[in-house]
Amino acid sequence: MKKPAILLSSKDFAGEAKLVASSKKVPGLRIVPETIPLDCTVMEEIESGVSAAMDDIIAALTQPLTDEEELPQAAEVEKLPHIVFKGYLDEVNQFFYKRGWTDGLPIIPPTDEAVSQMLMGTDLPADHIVGKILPRLGKATVEKIAINAVMAGALPTYMPLLIAAVQAITDRRACFGSWGISTGSFSPFWIINGPVYKDLNINNGSGALSPGNIANSAIGRAMGLIILNIGGTRKGIEDLGTFGNPAKNSMVIAENEEANPWEPLHVEQGYSKEDSTVTLCFPNCISQVKPYGSDDKGILNAAISNIIPGRAGPFCILLSPSNARILSEKGWTKEKIAAFISKHAIIPANHHPSYYGAATRIKDQQTSSPNDSKQILSNLNWIRSIVFGGSGNLVGLVAAQHNEGGDWVTKKIELPKNWDNLVTRYKGIVPKYILY
Amino acid sequence: MSEQYEVLNPWAEVDPIPLRGISPRVTDLNNKTIGLFVNRKVAAAPTQMVVEERLKERFPTLKFSSFVFGRDEEIVLTNDRARFEEWVKGVDTVIAAVGD
Numbered sequence: 001m002k003k004p005a006i007l008l009s010s011k012d013f014a015g016e017a018k019l020v021a022s023s024k025k026v027p028g029l030r031i032v033p034e035t036i037p038l039d040c041t042v043m044e045e046i047e048s049g050v051s052a053a054m055d056d057i058i059a060a061l062t063q064p065l066t067d068e069e070e071l072p073q074a075a076e077v078e079k080l081p082h083i084v085f086k087g088y089l090d091e092v093n094q095f096f097y098k099r100g101w102t103d104g105l106p107i108i109p110p111t112d113e114a115v116s117q118m119l120m121g122t123d124l125p126a127d128h129i130v131g132k133i134l135p136r137l138g139k140a141t142v143e144k145i146a147i148n149a150v151m152a153g154a155l156p157t158y159m160p161l162l163i164a165a166v167q168a169i170t171d172r173r174a175c176f177g178s179w180g181i182s183t184g185s186f187s188p189f190w191i192i193n194g195p196v197y198k199d200l201n202i203n204n205g206s207g208a209l210s211p212g213n214i215a216n217s218a219i220g221r222a223m224g225l226i227i228l229n230i231g232g233t234r235k236g237i238e239d240l241g242t243f244g245n246p247a248k249n250s251m252v253i254a255e256n257e258e259a260n261p262w263e264p265l266h267v268e269q270g271y272s273k274e275d276s277t278v279t280l281c282f283p284n285c286i287s288q289v290k291p292y293g294s295d296d297k298g299i300l301n302a303a304i305s306n307i308i309p310g311r312a313g314p315f316c317i318l319l320s321p322s323n324a325r326i327l328s329e330k331g332w333t334k335e336k337i338a339a340f341i342s343k344h345a346i347i348p349a350n351h352h353p354s355y356y357g358a359a360t361r362i363k364d365q366q367t368s369s370p371n372d373s374k375q376i377l378s379n380l381n382w383i384r385s386i387v388f389g390g391s392g393n394l395v396g397l398v399a400a401q402h403n404e405g406g407d408w409v410t411k412k413i414e415l416p417k418n419w420d421n422l423v424t425r426y427k428g429i430v431p432k433y434i435l436y
Numbered sequence: 437m438s439e440q441y442e443v444l445n446p447w448a449e450v451d452p453i454p455l456r457g458i459s460p461r462v463t464d465l466n467n468k469t470i471g472l473f474v475n476r477k478v479a480a481a482p483t484q485m486v487v488e489e490r491l492k493e494r495f496p497t498l499k500f501s502s503f504v505f506g507r508d509e510e511i512v513l514t515n516d517r518a519r520f521e522e523w524v525k526g527v528d529t530v531i532a533a534v535g536d
Contacts, residue, residue, distance in 0.1 A: 002459040003459060003471070003524055003527060003528070003529060003530055004458065004459040004460060004461050004462060004528075004529045004530070005458075005459070005473075005529065005530035005531070005532060006529075006530070006531055006532070007532045007533075007534070008483065008487070008531060008532065008533040008534070009534060009536075010536050012536075013536060017534075025453045025454065025455050025456055026455070026456050026458060027455060028457060028458045029458060030458065034483075036479060036483060038479075038536040039477060039478050039479055039535065039536055040478075040479045040535075041478055041479070043482060046479060046482050046483055046486055047486050049483075050483060050486040050487055050490055051486075051490060054490050054491075054494075057487065057491075057531065058465065058491075058494070061461060061462065061465065061470075061529055061531070062461050062462060062463065062464070062465060063461060064460075064461060064463075065457070065458060065460060065461065069457060069458050070457040070458070070460075071457050072455040072456070072457060073455070074455055080445045080447060081445065082444060082445060083442045083443065083444060083445075084443060084444065084445035084446075084447075085442075085443050086440055086441065086442045086443070087440060087441065088438075088439070088440055088441070089439075089441065092441050092443055096443075096446075099447075101446050101447065109441035109443045110443050110444045110446060111441050111442060111443055111444070112442065112444060115444055132450075132451075133448070136448070136450060137450055137451070138447075138448030138449070138450055139448050139449050139450065139451065140448065141448070143444075144446065144448050147444050147445070147446045148446050151446060172509065172510075172513055175508050175509055177509075177510070178508035178509065179508070182508075183536070225446070229446040229447050229448060230446075230447075230448040231448075232448070406508065
């Protein structure tokens with residue numbers, strides 16, 4: 001079933017739309033650039049932009065195809081050798097940076113020896129394809145994952161986790177194809193559960209989201225390089241994040257299951273407690289607030305009062321061990337917390353984007369009065385409670401922005417046969433701070 | 437920095453997929469049915485509304501059929517695929533508006 005089609009796209013994104021069409025192997029797609037401001041809600045500007053584009057729209061719909069549109073010729077693709085460069089450390093780094101293969105920081109040279117060591121972290125063959133990562137549909141072979149992991153400074157013991165993370169990002173429920181390139185600058189948030197977090201020394205305590213732990217830093221960095229070099233998501237070309245997001249450097253934690261009075265996240269997601277897993281969602285902001293009191297009401301009232309109105313989609317409340325204990329002792333479960341947040345995180349209708357038609361195509365003001373109550377997080381399944389962090393009673397709120405599309409995705413981490421030996425070899429790599 | 441490194445290529449390969457040409461255009465818009473595809477972005481629906489108005493002014497015999505898809509996913513990978521394909525059968529040509 002083939003029907004002629006055209007795409008109306010903002011002139012700001014017409015070039016990007018052309019790239020996407022090419023990546024989908026339809027390079028001739030007729031794209032009509034229009035001048036309507038992005039996400040415009042001003043009818044006069046929409047009318048003006050459409051009117052200005054009308055001749056182009058009609059021409060795109062009716063003008064006969066050119067030879068190139070009918071039978072497009074593939075552009076020559078550069079064939080890169082397996083060993084792509086030889087040079088000193090600074091030369092390697094400059095070569096990679098100039099090719100757009102880094103995140104801006106120096107990389108560890110991915111030599112054959114270093115990659116071979118990295119491959120010890122999996123029993124899968126190097127040419128095994130774990131998935132194809134959007135938007136380029138680059139083949140995430142185990143070897144390419146290992147090369148990017150070396151560049152990021154990862155240890156071989158991270159390979160099983162990185163492979164599971166690639167499985168998560170290529171799971172269509174994660175909607176990486178949308179969130180990974182969005183103007184909203186959504187960042188992957190990786191949450192590790194199960195026994196593996198101890199083997200890898202993933203910080204689940206004080207400052208877990210800050211730099212300073214090789215696992216938390218290098219795992220997120222490796223995934224960033226995998227997204228860049230395997231998925232082909234390059235800043236300003238495919239990734240059109242308006243402001244960008246520092247969490248794209250790394251946003252990796254482990255849940256503190258010992259201090260968690262409830263079922264850990266991966267059990268909620270359908271895995272057994274003994275499994276090791278990685279869970280993915282795509283937030284674009286995190287806020288940290290003091291509780292409004294040191295009891296359960298103070299914790300939860302701070303949470304519901306500080307969720308930004310224009311939020312929806314996967315959301316998590318970050319609970320320090322002490323806050324989790326307080327809530328648990330008062331009879332709160334994760335389910336009850338989610339229900340409370342969904343029910344009580346309410347705002348006047350005219351504080352909600354849908355009132356102005358921003359979240360739905362039907363403006364609520366046609367059906368609501370300004371002071372009607374409106375839930376921010378209407379779907380209970382969006383909400384998770386994550387227990388981690390150090391001493392302190394702050395409440396963390398991690399939120400996305402979108403309405404629909406995207407879900408919590410969890411994948412099991414499969415460990416290689418030589419796991420215990422690997423862990424013995426690498427587990428001792430931890431900072432030992434000198435007192436001063 | 438006395439050591440030289442031979443480094444492996446981090447850039448992934450892609451499967452060669454043959455390029456596809458686009459479908460032949462309609463030669464005349466009169467009496468045709470235009471499919472207006474609306475995605476979830478806020479400007480998509482009002483844009484298509486204006487497109488419809490402007491086209492009607494120039495081609496009064498045009499008919500229109502809208503398809504609204506409110507998720508950030510490829511529609512052919514969703515449960516809406518059958519509904520979408522049925523809709524496409526009923527139109528002569530499609531204008532997609534993404535709203536940005």
